[in-house]
Amino acid sequence: LVVLYFWRENIKGVKESSDNNVKIIIFVMFVAIILFAYSILTIYHKGFSWPKFNLNFSKDALGWTAVLGLKPIGLFGIFMAFGQSILALSGVETLGQVYREIEDPKIKNLKKTVVVIFIFSLFFTGILTFFSAVIVPYEKIVNLYSDNLLSGMVMEMIGPYWLKISVKTLVVLSAVFMLIGAVNTAFVGSNGILNRVAEDGILHESFRSLHRKYGTTYKIISSVAILQIVIIILSRGDVFLLGEAYAFGVLWSLTFNVLSLIVLRFKKYDQSREWKFPVNIKVGKYYVPLGLILVFLILLSTALINLLTKKIATVSGIIFSIFLYMIFSYSERKNEKKLNLIEEDKGFEEKINLTGKNDIEELAKQFNKDYKILVPVRNPNNLMHLKSVLEYADDSKSDIIVLYIKVQGGLESRGEPLIMEDDKEVIKQVILLAEKYGKTITPVVLYSNDPFYTITYFAAATGANEIVMGVSGSMGADVQLEKIATFWGVIKKNESKSKTVVKVIWEQRTLTFNLN
Numbered sequence: 001l002v003v004l005y006f007w008r009e010n011i012k013g014v015k016e017s018s019d020n021n022v023k024i025i026i027f028v029m030f031v032a033i034i035l036f037a038y039s040i041l042t043i044y045h046k047g048f049s050w051p052k053f054n055l056n057f058s059k060d061a062l063g064w065t066a067v068l069g070l071k072p073i074g075l076f077g078i079f080m081a082f083g084q085s086i087l088a089l090s091g092v093e094t095l096g097q098v099y100r101e102i103e104d105p106k107i108k109n110l111k112k113t114v115v116v117i118f119i120f121s122l123f124f125t126g127i128l129t130f131f132s133a134v135i136v137p138y139e140k141i142v143n144l145y146s147d148n149l150l151s152g153m154v155m156e157m158i159g160p161y162w163l164k165i166s167v168k169t170l171v172v173l174s175a176v177f178m179l180i181g182a183v184n185t186a187f188v189g190s191n192g193i194l195n196r197v198a199e200d201g202i203l204h205e206s207f208r209s210l211h212r213k214y215g216t217t218y219k220i221i222s223s224v225a226i227l228q229i230v231i232i233i234l235s236r237g238d239v240f241l242l243g244e245a246y247a248f249g250v251l252w253s254l255t256f257n258v259l260s261l262i263v264l265r266f267k268k269y270d271q272s273r274e275w276k277f278p279v280n281i282k283v284g285k286y287y288v289p290l291g292l293i294l295v296f297l298i299l300l301s302t303a304l305i306n307l308l309t310k311k312i313a314t315v316s317g318i319i320f321s322i323f324l325y326m327i328f329s330y331s332e333r334k335n336e337k338k339l340n341l342i343e344e345d346k347g348f349e350e351k352i353n354l355t356g357k358n359d360i361e362e363l364a365k366q367f368n369k370d371y372k373i374l375v376p377v378r379n380p381n382n383l384m385h386l387k388s389v390l391e392y393a394d395d396s397k398s399d400i401i402v403l404y405i406k407v408q409g410g411l412e413s414r415g416e417p418l419i420m421e422d423d424k425e426v427i428k429q430v431i432l433l434a435e436k437y438g439k440t441i442t443p444v445v446l447y448s449n450d451p452f453y454t455i456t457y458f459a460a461a462t463g464a465n466e467i468v469m470g471v472s473g474s475m476g477a478d479v480q481l482e483k484i485a486t487f488w489g490v491i492k493k494n495e496s497k498s499k500t501v502v503k504v505i506w507e508q509r510t511l512t513f514n515l516n
Helices: 002-012 014-046 074-089 092-097 106-135 138-143 149-155 161-199 218-235 239-267 290-309 311-336 360-364 384-392 421-437 451-462 477-491
Strands: 280-283 286-289 371-377 398-407 442-448 466-470 501-506 509-514
Touching: 002 161, 002 218, 014 106, 014 149, 014 161, 074 290, 106 149, 138 149, 149 161, 161 218, 218 239, 239 286, 239 290, 239 311, 280 290, 286 290, 290 311, 360 451, 371 384, 371 451, 384 398, 384 421, 384 466, 384 501, 398 421, 398 451, 421 442, 442 451, 451 466, 451 477, 466 477, 477 501, 477 509
Parallel strands: 371 398, 371 466, 398 442, 466 501
Antiparallel strands: 280 286, 501 509
């Protein structure tokens, strides 16, 4: 039921599904604060005792290391412990797959997100686990509470029994909700990765088909949902087995992500970057990323140790990886047999939904936010005005309508209109710019023999508060404003109640005119 619920939410879009995750995190933080305060109170009244330093590991915990004669001490033991705790940072690997949806400035917001994850993990996993170790007697940790340490800690705290049961219930609920949130995280991460795989031509192009209403890659999301259900059935819902398998995926995902960054540093050494991981030494034309290399070695060491300590997760993870590799290889070979209509230098083709409307008034009804900004575009190399709008506009309160007018005249406008390659290039650059700033826009394509009349008419129909245009190289900003003002007087006359401002933006200059 949880998988089906988040399948539907992800079909609607990342924002809708992420809103549910935010509610889960707020609840878990609330429970963590209660546990923290309750633990401090218990330690104050009862005192604490340090756990015994006794390294006893079960055969399941040691895995193949016992066969190889490796002992969990020293640096090797530290890496083993680090590998066991890596799940506390689960979800970090998903950030790389949702960069398109992150609001500008992306680097700054990514840093904030990572810091929040670190603080939350340190507080909820690290400190509370430490409190459990000093509050719960060692014998009970080993014999009674090894599988549910936080619940055991609650039962060893001071206070009446009903209070302990109430707090324990909150702990159990928070654990359930975190697992539910993990299902959604898996949807978001898998959808992002498989979309990139499809864009690179490895997965069949049909997987990138968009949902007619929500514009999401519903085939990929549905495939992930089916796969999740199959895995749940095969594992019989064994949380420990799923957790080990997830740790396998997280570690190797992070390891290969860091490795790919190191490779890109050398392959694209001349590419400008907004931010670089610290500690870089310039050697000739290259910046050697010593910091990234160190992180990679730590992750690789931890991942290799995890291979040895988690038997079932390692075997199942390798089998699953081979299975996916076979599917991707077969799909890539099948795609190579087809004619590639996209030239290599143009990159991937942006998928868009085309929904036809018979008249402008019907189309205008879908824009119902309090503030509306109309941004006409024509030249993919002249989008400075759109960039300006994306920098200051709040898309949660404003409809950002990007209007592309395909000029046609005479008999040419009859019949079924077609979107040509030049038109696709404009729309592609518009979408990529919106993704860079993490803002939601609505591209609209209209067909007309008079662009200025259509811009004005559409602005009046939608009740646009702003019309933001780029300067035309053939006529100049003054003439553009004059044409809009003339048509506005004809169309709106004196019936306008809201103020509408038209702006022409170019080279850090703005010409503004109030149409009312």
